[in-house]
Amino acid sequence: MTDDDPRVRRTRARLRAAVLELSAERDPDSITVAEIAQRADVNRATVYIHYRDRDDLVLDAMEAAVGELAAEAARCPYREAGPVPASLVALFEHVGARAPLYRRMLGPYGSARFCARLREALVVELRGPFAAGSRPPGHDDVPPEIHAHYLAGALIGVVTCWLEEHPPRPAGEIAAMTWGLIR
Numbered sequence: 052m053t054d055d056d057p058r059v060r061r062t063r064a065r066l067r068a069a070v071l072e073l074s075a076e077r078d079p080d081s082i083t084v085a086e087i088a089q090r091a092d093v094n095r096a097t098v099y100i101h102y103r104d105r106d107d108l109v110l111d112a113m114e115a116a117v118g119e120l121a122a123e124a125a126r127c128p129y130r131e132a133g134p135v136p137a138s139l140v141a142l143f144e145h146v147g148a149r150a151p152l153y154r155r156m157l158g159p160y161g162s163a164r165f166c167a168r169l170r171e172a173l174v175v176e177l178r179g180p181f182a183a184g185s186r187p188p189g190h191d192d193v194p195p196e197i198h199a200h201y202l203a204g205a206l207i208g209v210v211t212c213w214l215e216e217h218p219p220r221p222a223g224e225i226a227a228m229t230w231g232l233i234r
Contacts, residue, residue, distance in 0.1 A: 063101055065091040067112035070105070075151045079109055080160055106164050113156065113165060117172045120145055124206060125176035130185045135223070135230045143222035143229075146210055154214040157207070166207065173203035187234055202233070
């Protein structure tokens with residue numbers, strides 16, 4: 052079997068969908084490989100043919116979402132003053148639309164591997180614009196790598212705090228607060 056095999060792609064898609072559905076329903080740490088297999092309508096051994104373990108599957112399932120979030124963060128015009136960028140609002144809307152899953156993955160019993168992957172994706176996406184000079188005014192002396200790590204950590208912190216609010220503020224409101232902190 053290769054990654055190009057349509058059966059492999061189909062099976063992995065079903066496994067990713069199953070783990071995302073289950074993760075939205077309850078704590079990912081309580082989900083077993085057997086439950087994932089049952090939801091995906093495959094046998095348990097099939098899960099291990101495609102993934103090392105449950106966390107590996109969760110990370111793969113969340114990869115597209117992580118990429119979307121990181122891309123929105125990189126689209127923000129950090130160098131420009133002005134109103135809250137639509138891309139920052141879109142970042143929070145993205146998280147809000149998947150709040151149960153992000154809440155579980157970033158919460159106290161979430162996945163350290165997911166948090167590290169999210170931070171890594173944010174740093175990679177932010178490093179490019181920052182190296183090209185798209186940093187807030189007055190921060191040109193901060194190396195792009197440090198600035199990217201700083202903002203990645205700050206965004207994860209704000210997202211985590213926002214997800215703990217009951218009910219969470221509207222995406223536009225938390226985006227405006229975050230923009231004020233970034234600026």
